[in-house]
Amino acid sequence: MSYYDTLETRSPATREAALMAALAGQVAHAKAAAPYYAQTLAGVDAAACTSRAALAALPLTRKRDLIALQKATPPFGGLNALDKSRARRVFASPGPIYELQGESTDTWRLARVLYAAGFREGELIHNCFSYHFTPGAYLMEGGARKLGCAVFPGGVGQTEQQVQAMVDLRPDGYVGTPSFLRIIVEKAEELGADISSLKKALVSGEALPGVTRDWLRARGIVVRQCYATADLGAIAYETDAEAGLVVEEDLLVEIVRPGTGDPVPEGEVGEVVVTSFCPDYPLIRFATGDLSAILPGESPCGRTNIRLRGWLGRADQTTKIKGMFVHPEQVAELAKRYPGIDRMRLVVDNPDGQDRMALHCEGAEQDASLAATLVDALRDVTKLRGEVRFVTPGSLPNDGKVIEDSRVY
Numbered sequence: 210m211s212y213y214d215t216l217e218t219r220s221p222a223t224r225e226a227a228l229m230a231a232l233a234g235q236v237a238h239a240k241a242a243a244p245y246y247a248q249t250l251a252g253v254d255a256a257a258c259t260s261r262a263a264l265a266a267l268p269l270t271r272k273r274d275l276i277a278l279q280k281a282t283p284p285f286g287g288l289n290a291l292d293k294s295r296a297r298r299v300f301a302s303p304g305p306i307y308e309l310q311g312e313s314t315d316t317w318r319l320a321r322v323l324y325a326a327g328f329r330e331g332e333l334i335h336n337c338f339s340y341h342f343t344p345g346a347y348l349m350e351g352g353a354r355k356l357g358c359a360v361f362p363g364g365v366g367q368t369e370q371q372v373q374a375m376v377d378l379r380p381d382g383y384v385g386t387p388s389f390l391r392i393i394v395e396k397a398e399e400l401g402a403d404i405s406s407l408k409k410a411l412v413s414g415e416a417l418p419g420v421t422r423d424w425l426r427a428r429g430i431v432v433r434q435c436y437a438t439a440d441l442g443a444i445a446y447e448t449d450a451e452a453g454l455v456v457e458e459d460l461l462v463e464i465v466r467p468g469t470g471d472p473v474p475e476g477e478v479g480e481v482v483v484t485s486f487c488p489d490y491p492l493i494r495f496a497t498g499d500l501s502a503i504l505p506g507e508s509p510c511g512r513t514n515i516r517l518r519g520w521l522g523r524a525d526q527t528t529k530i531k532g533m534f535v536h537p538e539q540v541a542e543l544a545k546r547y548p549g550i551d552r553m554r555l556v557v558d559n560p561d562g563q564d565r566m567a568l569h570c571e572g573a574e575q576d577a578s579l580a581a582t583l584v585d586a587l588r589d590v591t592k593l594r595g596e597v598r599f600v601t602p603g604s605l606p607n608d609g610k611v612i613e614d615s616r617v618y
Contacts, residue, residue, distance in 0.1 A: 213324040216458045217512045224514065228461050231486055233258045236267075238290065239491040245270075245278065245287035246493060261472070264461065264494070269470045269482065271496040272440065273525055276304045276538065285309065291489035300344040302439045303534050303592055308344055310351075311489030317344075317442025318457055319352025319435075325448050325455075326411040326433035328382055330357030335375060335407070337363045337385030337393070338414070338532070342592075344439050345414060345532065349384045352443075365389065368396045372404060379406035386532050387412040387421050387432065388563050394428060405429065413437050414532025416520060416618050418562040436520060438497060440490070441483050445517045450509040453516035459486050462515065463494070464503055467524040470494065478502045480524040481517070498524050526612040530557055530593055531564045539590045540568075540611045546586060549574040554605050555595075559616040566595040575599040 212218060237255035239246035249268055257263055270288070278286030284293065284307045293299055296309040297316075310316050328334065334353050338345035340362055353360045361378055363371050363385075371393050383390050390410055397404045410425070413435040422432050433447040436454050444462065445454035456462050461484040463472050473479040481497045500521040507513050523529075526537045535555065544553050550572040557566045568587055583597040 212512070213321045217321075217455075217514070219513065221513055224458070229259045229261075232264060232461065232484070235484070235486050235491055236493060238488060239493055242290035243288055243491055244282070246491070248287075250493070261463075264484065265463070265470065265472055267470075267494050269465075269494050269496045270492065272306075272438075272498050273527060273536070275306045275440075276536075279307055285490075288492065289490055296489075298344070298347060300347075300439065301342045302344070303539070304536055306439070308439050309490060310344065310347060311487060313351075315351040315355040316487065316489070317348040317351060317437065318459055319348050319437075319443050320355040321352075321457065322435050322437075322443045322446040323349070323352045323356050323358070323384075323411060325446050326382075326435075327409040327431065327449075328353070328356060328358055328411070332381035333359045333361060333378060335361045335363050335371075335378075335380040335383045335385075337365060337371065337383060337389050340364045343533070348437060348439075348442055349411075368392055369400070372397045372400060372402050375404040375407060376402050381406065382409040382411070383407055383430075384411045384413075386414045387417045387425075387434075388415060388531065390430075390432075391421055391424065391562070394425065394430070409433070411435055415529060415564060416616070418559070418618050421562045434519075436499075436501075436517065441485055441492060441495065441497075442487075444481070444483060444497075448508060448510040448512060452509055453504040454519055455508055455510075455512045455516050456514045458514065460484065462517070464501060465496070467500070470496075475503045475505060478521055496524075498527050500524055522614070528555075528557055528612050528614050530566055530591075533591070533593055535566075535591050535593070535612065537611045542590055543568070543583070543586055547572075547579075547583065549579075550583075551602065552605050554611060554613060556613045557616060559618075564616070566593065568595055568597045569600050569605060570597060571600055571602045571605055573602075 236258045240250050298310040300308045340346040410432045417434045435446045437443045443457045445456045463482040464479040467480045481499045481501050483495050485492045501517040504516040550570045552571040554569045580597045587595045
């Protein structure tokens with residue numbers, strides 16, 4: 210069995226002691242260097258933050274609140290300890306939410322994740338995460354550079370050109386969303402193109418349906434998945450055991466009851482809350498809005514850190530579609546633009562394993578011209594393609610939802 214380093218196989222007690230020892234220092238650093246934490250942790254004794262109980266007593270910072278925080282204190286809401294003038298890059302994710310890339314090569318800790326997915330020094334990685342606005346592609350680039358891999362910046366779209374680059378360059382593996390990898394492989398088969406050098410993939414940004422994993426495995430591509438966010442980087446990753454997602458070594462992960470900061474018992478589904486030790490963007494008890502649960506026992510692969518069951522939905526209505534977050538606030542913005550529409554509900558499903566979204570609209574105005582205008586507006590606000598469906602007034606459920614996730618995995 211091959212591991213990235215010895216941290217992955219240390220005893221749980223040794224790991225916990227190291228994390229708790231580092232927690233006090235990170236809380237002190239956040240209070241001293243990040244204006245937001247200077248305020249929110251003003252009454253906290255950093256030196257006393259050396260236990261899970263002390264951690265659970267700290268306030269949550271919710272991802273869904275970042276938009277308001279950043280508007281009040283631009284551009285990063287005061288959560289940054291590194292000034293933007295010293296950042297490598299600054300990004301914008303849908304919302305918009307702004308993030309910065311710190312000074313280290315692998316700010317988001319992806320080298321370990323790539324290694325677990327089978328990538329090794331000297332290999333070429335075909336990177337199909339977006340290089341536009343969002344940090345997805347750069348998360349992988351930083352990890353690849355630290356691991357010693359070269360990267361082809363494929364980005365998204367232009368499927369035939371992606372296939373041709375794979376034919377010519379013979380990459381060892383792919384990183385990107387699983388749905389786009391399948392589209393590329395299907396296009397290669399349609400064209401009779403040889404992309405057989407592609408033997409492995411690390412996917413993220415959306416769920417990996419079992420049917421997609423099996424379909425790619427049948428074509429010689431072993432796929433591993435990673436749970437990551439733009440704010441935190443890698444949180445947990447799959448190994449060759451394919452038995453849950455192992456939590457990254459340099460994070461403190463809690464599962465809490467949604468709507469509270471109270472940790473739940475092992476195995477119970479709750480919201481993923483993460484404390485990072487990044488000096489540039491020191492997120493303390495950052496509530497991701499994602500649901501998961503801790504699996505019992507250790508991974509069969511020999512790594513000893515806790516494991517997550519994977520992504521089990523959202524604690525709020527914010528939804529990830531094709532690797533992009535869509536927020537209820539964005540649907541509300543559309544509703545404001547078109548007062549002739551009485552109610553809107555964004556419905557997401559995934560026929561054949563491909564994410565699809567449709568904006569269901571109730572209102573007196575229902576014509577082709579308005580539908581076309583709404584399609585353009587939906588793409589403008591969410592940066593994703595979708596369709597518009599007019600429905601009978603009064604037919605949308607009266608349950609408070611503006612985003613309905615009907616995907617089946």
